Amino acid sequence: MNLEEFMQGQDEILIRYDGVILPGRLAVPEGAKGIVLFAHGSGSSRLSRRNNYVASVLHEAGIATLLFDLLMEPEAQDRRNVFDIDLLASRLLLATRWVSLQPALKFLAMGYFGASTGSAAALKASVASPVPIRAIVSRGGRPDMAADVLDRVTAPTLIIVGGNDYGVIELNEAAYRALRCEKAFEIVPGATHLFEEPGTLERVAELARDWFVKYLGGIEN
Numbered sequence: 001m002n003l004e005e006f007m008q009g010q011d012e013i014l015i016r017y018d019g020v021i022l023p024g025r026l027a028v029p030e031g032a033k034g035i036v037l038f039a040h041g042s043g044s045s046r047l048s049r050r051n052n053y054v055a056s057v058l059h060e061a062g063i064a065t066l067l068f069d070l071l072m073e074p075e076a077q078d079r080r081n082v083f084d085i086d087l088l089a090s091r092l093l094l095a096t097r098w099v100s101l102q103p104a105l106k107f108l109a110m111g112y113f114g115a116s117t118g119s120a121a122a123l124k125a126s127v128a129s130p131v132p133i134r135a136i137v138s139r140g141g142r143p144d145m146a147a148d149v150l151d152r153v154t155a156p157t158l159i160i161v162g163g164n165d166y167g168v169i170e171l172n173e174a175a176y177r178a179l180r181c182e183k184a185f186e187i188v189p190g191a192t193h194l195f196e197e198p199g200t201l202e203r204v205a206e207l208a209r210d211w212f213v214k215y216l217g218g219i220e221n
Contacts (some may be wrong), residue, residue: 003049004109006056015068015098022091024068027059034109034134034216035099036063039092041082041116041141045069050194050201051115054139057205063211064108068095070118085145087138088121093129100131109216111135111155113208119159120145126155140165140193143175150178154169157183158211160204162191184211 001009010013010025025046028035036058038051046067056067070091075081092112111134114122119141126133127149136157143150143159157179161172169187186207191200210217 001056001060003053003135004054006059007047009051010067012067013068013096017094017097020091020094021072022094024066024095026064026066027055028064028104029059029062032062032064032108034212035047035066035105036111036113036212036216037092037095037099038065038067039088039112039114039118039122040067040070040145041114041118041121042089045076051113053201054113054205054208057209058212061209063068063209063212063216064105066095066099070121072158083117083145085117085120085124088117089124089128092121092125095215096125096129096131096133109134111137111212111216113137113139114141115139117142117145119143123153123157124149127152135212137211139204139208140195142168142171144171147175149180150175151180153179153181155181156211156215157181158186158207159183160186160188160207162193162195163187163189163202164191165193168193206211 010027013024015022112122119138133155136155138159182187195201
């Protein structure tokens with residue numbers, strides 16, 4: 001299945017709670033044992049081609065995925081909301097609650113994939129979640145923006161950064177040292193912040209797939 005087929009094959013859903021309405025896209029492969037919720041950053045959305053590509057690779061490994069908008073359209077117009085980690089984390093918790101209430105999904109092991117500021121939201125939400133979060137992957141993230149909870153994260157956490165993402169590497173290294181959970185740190189050579197260089201996003205997807213298959217279950221390729 002190519003990326004276009006994957007994006008077209010997802011089910012459109014709405015996450016509703018107390019006046020908040022967040023559109024999302026859900027894909028559940030047959031026999032899935034786990035589900036990964038994507039926390040976008042920097043004003044991205046459920047339509048992010050980079051995150052959809054990673055989701056398609058997870059889907060092929062037998063892992064369900066949920067990509068959704070963390071901000072409603074009026075909120076997204078205010079750039080400050082992109083950096084409001086508490087707000088982003090609260091929206092990820094709404095999505096976590098939504099999944100836990102779906103009869104077909106509630107028994108799936110749950111993980112988070114965070115990009116940019118979404119990685120800080122994923123780490124913060126994992127600490128507050130009433131549902132166990134079994135694994136976290138951060139891609140080109142800002143885990144340092146969740147500094148107040150890093151020592152309380154219990155989900156096995158994989159941090160992925162680009163080898164040419166200068167400045168962000170150091171922030172990720174500091175956050176990694178603060179984590180007390182099972183963890184791993186991967187640098188993708190030649191990659192900048194958005195992993196636009198040939199082969200770099202594919203490497204991210206492989207690393208994320210292997211991490212989630214290990215901790216959530218799935219079908220080994």
